[in-house]
Amino acid sequence: MKISPEQVQRVGELARLQLSSEETLALAAQLSRLVAHFEQLDELDTSAVEPTSHVLPLACPQRSDVTRPSLARALLLSPAPLHEDGYFVVPKIID
Amino acid sequence: MEILELTATALAEQVRSKQLSAVEVARAYLARIAELDPILHAYITVDADGALEAARAIDARLARGEDVGALAGVPIALKDIFVTRGLRTTCGSRILADWVPPYEGMPSARLRAAGAVVLGKANMDEFAMGSSNENSAFGACRNPWDIERVPGGSSGGSAAAVAARLCLGALGTDTGGSIRQPAALCGAVGIKPTYGRVSRYGVIAFASSLDQVGPLARTTEDAAALLEVIAGHDPLDATSLPQPVGRYREACRRGVRGLRIGVPAEYFAAGLDPEIEGAVRAAIDELVGQGAELVEISLPHTKYAIATYYLLCTAEASSNLARYDGVRFGMRAARPQDLGDLYSRTRHDGFGPEVKRRIILGTFALSAGYYDAYYAKGQRVRTLIRQDFSQAFERCDAIVVPTSPITAFKLGERLDDPLQMYLADIYTISCNLAGLPGLSLPCGFSSQGLPIGLQVLGRPLGEEQVFAVAGAYEQAHDWHRRVPEVRR
Numbered sequence: 001m002k003i004s005p006e007q008v009q010r011v012g013e014l015a016r017l018q019l020s021s022e023e024t025l026a027l028a029a030q031l032s033r034l035v036a037h038f039e040q041l042d043e044l045d046t047s048a049v050e051p052t053s054h055v056l057p058l059a060c061p062q063r064s065d066v067t068r069p070s071l072a073r074a075l076l077l078s079p080a081p082l083h084e085d086g087y088f089v090v091p092k093i094i095d
Numbered sequence: 096m097e098i099l100e101l102t103a104t105a106l107a108e109q110v111r112s113k114q115l116s117a118v119e120v121a122r123a124y125l126a127r128i129a130e131l132d133p134i135l136h137a138y139i140t141v142d143a144d145g146a147l148e149a150a151r152a153i154d155a156r157l158a159r160g161e162d163v164g165a166l167a168g169v170p171i172a173l174k175d176i177f178v179t180r181g182l183r184t185t186c187g188s189r190i191l192a193d194w195v196p197p198y199e200g201m202p203s204a205r206l207r208a209a210g211a212v213v214l215g216k217a218n219m220d221e222f223a224m225g226s227s228n229e230n231s232a233f234g235a236c237r238n239p240w241d242i243e244r245v246p247g248g249s250s251g252g253s254a255a256a257v258a259a260r261l262c263l264g265a266l267g268t269d270t271g272g273s274i275r276q277p278a279a280l281c282g283a284v285g286i287k288p289t290y291g292r293v294s295r296y297g298v299i300a301f302a303s304s305l306d307q308v309g310p311l312a313r314t315t316e317d318a319a320a321l322l323e324v325i326a327g328h329d330p331l332d333a334t335s336l337p338q339p340v341g342r343y344r345e346a347c348r349r350g351v352r353g354l355r356i357g358v359p360a361e362y363f364a365a366g367l368d369p370e371i372e373g374a375v376r377a378a379i380d381e382l383v384g385q386g387a388e389l390v391e392i393s394l395p396h397t398k399y400a401i402a403t404y405y406l407l408c409t410a411e412a413s414s415n416l417a418r419y420d421g422v423r424f425g426m427r428a429a430r431p432q433d434l435g436d437l438y439s440r441t442r443h444d445g446f447g448p449e450v451k452r453r454i455i456l457g458t459f460a461l462s463a464g465y466y467d468a469y470y471a472k473g474q475r476v477r478t479l480i481r482q483d484f485s486q487a488f489e490r491c492d493a494i495v496v497p498t499s500p501i502t503a504f505k506l507g508e509r510l511d512d513p514l515q516m517y518l519a520d521i522y523t524i525s526c527n528l529a530g531l532p533g534l535s536l537p538c539g540f541s542s543q544g545l546p547i548g549l550q551v552l553g554r555p556l557g558e559e560q561v562f563a564v565a566g567a568y569e570q571a572h573d574w575h576r577r578v579p580e581v582r583r
Contacts, residue, residue, distance in 0.1 A: 007459075008455060008458070009458045011455050011458045011462060012439075013439075013456060014458050015413060015417075015442075015454050015455060015458040015460060016417075016420070016435070016438040016439045016442060017439055017442045017443060017446070017451060017454055017455070018139060018439040018440050018442070018443035019443065019451070019455075020443075021450075023451065024346055027451070027452060027455055028512055030452060030457055030514075031452075031455065031459065032560075033514055034405070034456060034513065034514060034517075035459075035469075037401070037402055037514060038402040038405070038406055039467065040398075040399065040402055041402050041403065041406075041472050041473065041476050042472075044396075044399065044476060044479065046472065046475035046476060048478070049475040049476075049478050050475070050478055051475045051477070052475075052481065053303075053472050053474075053476040053477060054304070055290050055304065055481065055528075055529060055555075056289070056290060056291060056336070056530050056555055058291065058334070058336065058352070060333075061333055063330060063407055064555070066145045068463035071197055071198060073188055075197040076182030076197060078197065078422050079194055079195060079196070079197065079392055079423070079424040079425075080424060081421060081422075081424075081425070081426070081427035082427070088422050088423055090437065091431050091433050091434050091437055092433075093433070093434050
């Protein structure tokens with residue numbers, strides 16, 4: 001399958017990843033080639049094959065629902081680009 | 096130079112018995128780093144102060160008569176994917192260039208608790224995406240055997256540091272070969288344990304159904320000693336396995352008499368460097384000479400592994416990397432117009448080309464209309480690849496193959512062609528798709544003087560058999576004792 005620059009742009013929007021026009025063109029060409037390679041999987045009839053959900057038979061582990069001490073709020077906020085009054089700060093999203 | 100030549104187990108013994116101080120050891124390694132790392136660039140961050148402080152604390156505890164653990168004074172490099180409290184953790188990316196984590200991950204916490212001294216954070220491909228270490232936002236790392244060549248990736252800094260004596264052991268992560276391939280290209284020992292064997296708490300995620308932590312070292316016994324410390328259940332990682340940790344060091348001396356060694360024809364196909372094939376076949380002969388039984392096996396879906404792996408790992412990466420959005424940590428684009436602009440421009444500025452390529456590819460494979468044809472198809476073929484191995488392991492106890500079809504290549508040589516770069520992962524990725532343990536150790540040198548890696552694969556939780564095979568081969572050779580002469 002050939003992937004167009006428009007498709008790359010659309011996927012970039014889904015991934016919240018801005019791409020320059022040079023990046024978009026290069027990715028369209030590279031992805032077309034990669035996806036063509038991936039299509040060799042179509043040689044295999046997998047209609048009766050279960051998809052892998054976990055490589056090893058491991059039951060979903062559960063722990064008891066108890067509160068435990070966590071890291072201090074100030075410590076967790078400290079690596080944020082912008083924070084104020086105990087909150088992360090982002091641009092205004094509601095007028 | 097004597098300190099630098101001691102193995103981890105021997106060095107820890109000398110530190111514990113106070114023939115050597117942990118501070119002396121740390122100083123010797125820091126001096127070596129100061130001399131050679133400007134050439135090799137195996138480290139992104141060297142933590143000289145932290146290392147000396149940790150070493151002094153170990154000496155003080157020994158002076159008080161306390162037991163400081165199995166790795167007393169052993170100097171370690173951590174791939175910069177391991178979250179370290181108070182010590183910058185970049186994951187090789189601009190987007191985390193200034194991130195100082197508020198907590199410590201489990202693998203490094205266990206090493207420190209056993210007396211190991213962390214020298215710094217090793218270079219890597221950005222977010223562990225790459226096979227050459229050229230995708231590091233902080234500059235490429237060089238192969239100590241030839242500085243014009245790559246060390247492999249993504250744990251390239253860890254492998255180069257081990258081989259060049261810039262640390263005694265290192266931790267890496269392996270999603271599709273990122274411990275074993277650089278170990279092979281640099282002449283080190285590296286093991287990716289069974290999926291779930293080592294906790295991934297505080298390990299930056301790339302592809303969560305494939306990622307696993309493991310050690311790199313100069314000898315199989317040192318790798319075994321490190322793995323014994325970091326392996327084991329951790330309630331903070333829901334995928335970590337509850338089974339008891341094996342006796343890996345002891346297994347290294349167990350021998351191979353009576354073990355059935357599987358050799359799959361699919362791993363000796365076109366594209367394999369004849370010198371590598373020769374070295375690996377000679378290693379198999381050596382194991383047979385020591386009493387192992389050779390079994391011809393078949394892994395018929397091997398040719399589909401690259402496509403399966405790159406579909407699944409990119410899909411998982413596109414989801415895992417959604418968290419880098421410029422809000423809670425990491426860099427943020429200047430003067431965002433709105434929230435969408437903040438997200439998409441931060442990610443545009445913060446990620447390098449390979450990471451963008453994988454996010455776009457993975458998002459495409461998961462998007463409406465393509466999910467069944469690509470992602471779901473990949474998960475079904477993954478089942479076939481796993482079945483190949485479970486059938487093979489009914490007839491053998493370990494599988495012996497090459498680690499990489501090529502020796503270390505020149506910087507820049509494969510950078511323009513992502514598909515060529517991905518195809519070189521052919522011998523390492525199936526092991527991740529099936530969740531198996533896999534170890535690479537040196538088994539010779541090419542005519543150009545470049546290391547060749549031998550790979551041993553085992554059953555799920557079959558690390559002991561893997562170490563038995565590797566240990567038996569290693570004791571008959573001295574490849575692992577050769578030291579690269581780093582030339583400018």
